[in-house]
Amino acid sequence: MIFGAWHQRQLGAIVEAMLTDIDDGGALAPPSSEVTRLVVEDLSDWLTHSQTMPTAFKALIALLALLPWFFVGRLASVAGLPLDARITYLERFERTKVGPLSMAFIAMKVPLVISAYEVPENLRVTGFDRGFTERRRLPVHGGAR
Amino acid sequence: MTGEILHGRELSGPLEESADVVIVGSGAGGAVVAAQLAEDGKRVIVLEEGPHYTPEEVRAMTPSQVLRRMWRDAGMYAALGVGQTPVISLAMGRNVGGSSVHTGGVCFRIPSSVHHDWVKNHGLPELSEASLEAAYLDVERRVHVVEVQPHERSRSTQKFVDGARELGVEFKNLRRNTVDCEGNSRCNFGCPKGAKMSVDLSYLPGAIERGVRLVSDAQVERVRFDGTRATGVEGWLTGPPGHYGAKKHRFTIHAKVVVIACGTVHTPEVLQNSGVRSKHLGRHITLHPAFRMGGLFDEALDPWNGAMQSAYSDHYEREGITFVGMYPPVNVLSSGLPGVGPSHRAIVRKNRMIAVQGGMVHDEGGGVLHSSPLGGREPLLTYEMVPRDLARVRRAITLLGEMAFAAGAKAVIPPIFGLDPITSRSQLRALEASPPDARKIECMAFHPLGSAKMSNDPRRGVTDVWGAVYGARGLYVVDGSVLPTSIGVNSQVPIMSMATRLAWAMRDRWSRISA
Numbered sequence: 222m223i224f225g226a227w228h229q230r231q232l233g234a235i236v237e238a239m240l241t242d243i244d245d246g247g248a249l250a251p252p253s254s255e256v257t258r259l260v261v262e263d264l265s266d267w268l269t270h271s272q273t274m275p276t277a278f279k280a281l282i283a284l285l286a287l288l289p290w291f292f293v294g295r296l297a298s299v300a301g302l303p304l305d306a307r308i309t310y311l312e313r314f315e316r317t318k319v320g321p322l323s324m325a326f327i328a329m330k331v332p333l334v335i336s337a338y339e340v341p342e343n344l345r346v347t348g349f350d351r352g353f354t355e356r357r358r359l360p361v362h363g364g365a366r
Numbered sequence: 367m368t369g370e371i372l373h374g375r376e377l378s379g380p381l382e383e384s385a386d387v388v389i390v391g392s393g394a395g396g397a398v399v400a401a402q403l404a405e406d407g408k409r410v411i412v413l414e415e416g417p418h419y420t421p422e423e424v425r426a427m428t429p430s431q432v433l434r435r436m437w438r439d440a441g442m443y444a445a446l447g448v449g450q451t452p453v454i455s456l457a458m459g460r461n462v463g464g465s466s467v468h469t470g471g472v473c474f475r476i477p478s479s480v481h482h483d484w485v486k487n488h489g490l491p492e493l494s495e496a497s498l499e500a501a502y503l504d505v506e507r508r509v510h511v512v513e514v515q516p517h518e519r520s521r522s523t524q525k526f527v528d529g530a531r532e533l534g535v536e537f538k539n540l541r542r543n544t545v546d547c548e549g550n551s552r553c554n555f556g557c558p559k560g561a562k563m564s565v566d567l568s569y570l571p572g573a574i575e576r577g578v579r580l581v582s583d584a585q586v587e588r589v590r591f592d593g594t595r596a597t598g599v600e601g602w603l604t605g606p607p608g609h610y611g612a613k614k615h616r617f618t619i620h621a622k623v624v625v626i627a628c629g630t631v632h633t634p635e636v637l638q639n640s641g642v643r644s645k646h647l648g649r650h651i652t653l654h655p656a657f658r659m660g661g662l663f664d665e666a667l668d669p670w671n672g673a674m675q676s677a678y679s680d681h682y683e684r685e686g687i688t689f690v691g692m693y694p695p696v697n698v699l700s701s702g703l704p705g706v707g708p709s710h711r712a713i714v715r716k717n718r719m720i721a722v723q724g725g726m727v728h729d730e731g732g733g734v735l736h737s738s739p740l741g742g743r744e745p746l747l748t749y750e751m752v753p754r755d756l757a758r759v760r761r762a763i764t765l766l767g768e769m770a771f772a773a774g775a776k777a778v779i780p781p782i783f784g785l786d787p788i789t790s791r792s793q794l795r796a797l798e799a800s801p802p803d804a805r806k807i808e809c810m811a812f813h814p815l816g817s818a819k820m821s822n823d824p825r826r827g828v829t830d831v832w833g834a835v836y837g838a839r840g841l842y843v844v845d846g847s848v849l850p851t852s853i854g855v856n857s858q859v860p861i862m863s864m865a866t867r868l869a870w871a872m873r874d875r876w877s878r879i880s881a
């Protein structure tokens with residue numbers, strides 16, 4: 222694990238917010254702590270394949286962790302926000318008109334989502350009808366499948 | 367000499383060997399020269415910084431495993447935008463077979479207009495279309511270039527083709543280097559069928575049968591010289607995956623001829639480390655900035671079924687815009703969809719209904735390489751997009767959106783970070799009229815070119831038209847870096863054809879260049 226405890230906690234909070242869904246009753250449904258842990262561990266493994274990205278990514282986590290005051294006016298780190306406020310905060314971050322900040326958000330979101338949607342229970346949500354390494358036969362276009 | 371692939375990371379001590387030719391880099395340029403010279407009976411050693419994976423190993427990887435193990439910098443390398451320029455995510459392979467292993471298989475020749483420009487405006491009659499004809503034919507035969515038939519198209523691509531037709535824009539069938547493609551639509555992340563004839567499957571096996579020794583996990587630092595004569599290379603055997611940049615043992619390879627084929631982003635570094643000086647080295651880099659547009663339909667398209675890239679349009683060639691069909695794996699696509707938590711989940715659930723189309727611009731080139739500020743392995747690439755190219759990107763996004771609407775899309779998902787889907791043509795035009803900050807555009811590139819460009823004049827280029835580095839003897843560059851300008855189309859066949867031409871020239875002049 223390349224992240225220390227603080228970075229793990231902040232990243233875990235971001236992952237949890239990113240993967241939160243709505244349940245049948247309309248309430249927020251966060252992913253299981255197991256899925257969140259898997260994604261944090263997987264991102265850590267991913268970054269070990271780069272020389273400079275571990276440092277860059279830790280800086281990104283710190284940036285996202287420390288800006289709630291600017292976007293939702295709360296003096297807390299991202300991990301200190303309740304789930305609904307965390308989602309609002311990250312959504313505002315993503316939509317910011319300030320190009321470099323928006324880019325910083327995406328630099329975090331892209332590997333996070335790629336990794337998260339390789340977890341089978343998330344992949345199923347996409348409607349993709351097979352595992353990533355499985356093959357298919359090419360159908361005749363417009364014909365029966 | 368027996369041909370083989372040696373895994374550098376498994377060697378337990380320093381390596382020292384001799385050959386007629388040492389080739390640095392095993393991608394589209396390096397593999398082709400290796401095969402051509404081995405067929406001519408030369409003793410060839412190829413050194414590749416990245417690891418070697420067999421097709422079976424690649425097939426068993428998920429998209430993110432391919433990214434972290436086989437793409438440069440774990441798939442996170444990007445050109446840093448200067449001023450109003452998006453950050454451009456730059457994909458490159460770092461493995462035996464180089465970037466060729468990760469292509470969508472798209473095969474183009476260099477357009478006639480570009481050859482014409484090189485001959486007329488750059489004083490390069492040796493690079494006329496006719497002079498490359500034999501090389502194109504040779505490459506296309508070896509990598510099995512075939513036309514993708516309309517029935518192989520995904521419904522994702524077909525939607526955009528239909529929409530374009532409504533607007534009077536013609537799409538044509540692409541040509542690709544595949545054998546029995548079954549439409550798994552994940553060419554960039556390891557074809558599960560092994561259908562794509564990348565150089566690791568087309569050129570390298572035959573080359574190894576003819577005695578080529580290929581050392582993976584071997585990062586060349588510099589060329590060795592005796593005066594101005596190149597005599598070999600030296601560098602480090604690197605550690606296993608997960609230890610990026612770790613240096614284990616030194617190696618030295620002695621050779622009569624040295625060929626650098628590290629790709630546009632890495633060739634300049636090796637040349638600079640070796641004392642080659644030119645004001646053009648590491649500059650003038652073009653990228654073909656590319657982007658995708660999503661169209662949200664109200665029917666299930668299962669867009670992941672079909673050839674990943676099957677149709678293209680050069681209708682806007684004069685405006686410097688090419689549209690090329692594409693479809694990324696569903697998790698990669700989801701990473702670019704807007705929203706967080708429930709809003710993101712909601713659109714991720716609609717993946718079955720999202721068609722995707724790609725576009726790229728024929729750029730003027732504002733890429734410059736610098737040594738890594740963090741002292742890491744990867745050089746820093748800055749890129750300043752000229753206003754003309756930024757306008758082209760924005761115009762292409764509008765055009766793609768219009769095609770999607772014309773095909774019946776209920777909404778379009780432009781490549782703008784955090785922007786909700788757009789539901790009307792008027793909103794789409796408003797986006798072009800008052801565009802967001804350029805740094806909010808999701809941009810990527812796959813074709814870096816031109817960092818050691820050819821010229822007939824040493825004051826205007828790094829190599830001559832035969833790839834020979836000015837000021838050195840026995841030192842050649844054979845990869846995307848030598849192309850004199852951006853070409854506006856996908857670059858693998860152009861690079862492989864140029865490599866074929868340069869290898870033939872080396873063969874014909876062997877006694878002179880190796881003396």
Ligand SMILES: Cc1cc2nc3c(=O)[nH]c(=O)nc-3n(C[C@H](O)[C@H](O)[C@H](O)COP(=O)(O)OP(=O)(O)OC[C@H]3O[C@@H](n4cnc5c(N)ncnc54)[C@H](O)[C@@H]3O)c2cc1C
Pocket residue numbers: 390391392393394395396413414415416457458459460461462463464465466467468469470471472473474554584585586587627628629630632633636812813814844845846847855856857858859861
């Ligand atoms: C995801 C992706 C999709 C693409 N799709 C298409 C497509 O559909 N059609 C198309 O025409 N083109 C496509 N391309 C572009 C095409 O693959 C490249 O233009 C082409 O492979 C470049 O050839 P090259 O020899 O210049 O470099 P590369 O093929 O990148 O090879 C360079 C090799 O040198 C190695 N190397 C670098 N430095 C060193 C060093 N110091 N020591 C030892 N080895 C070193 C690298 O690890 C790499 O393996 C795509 C590229 C990518 C990444």
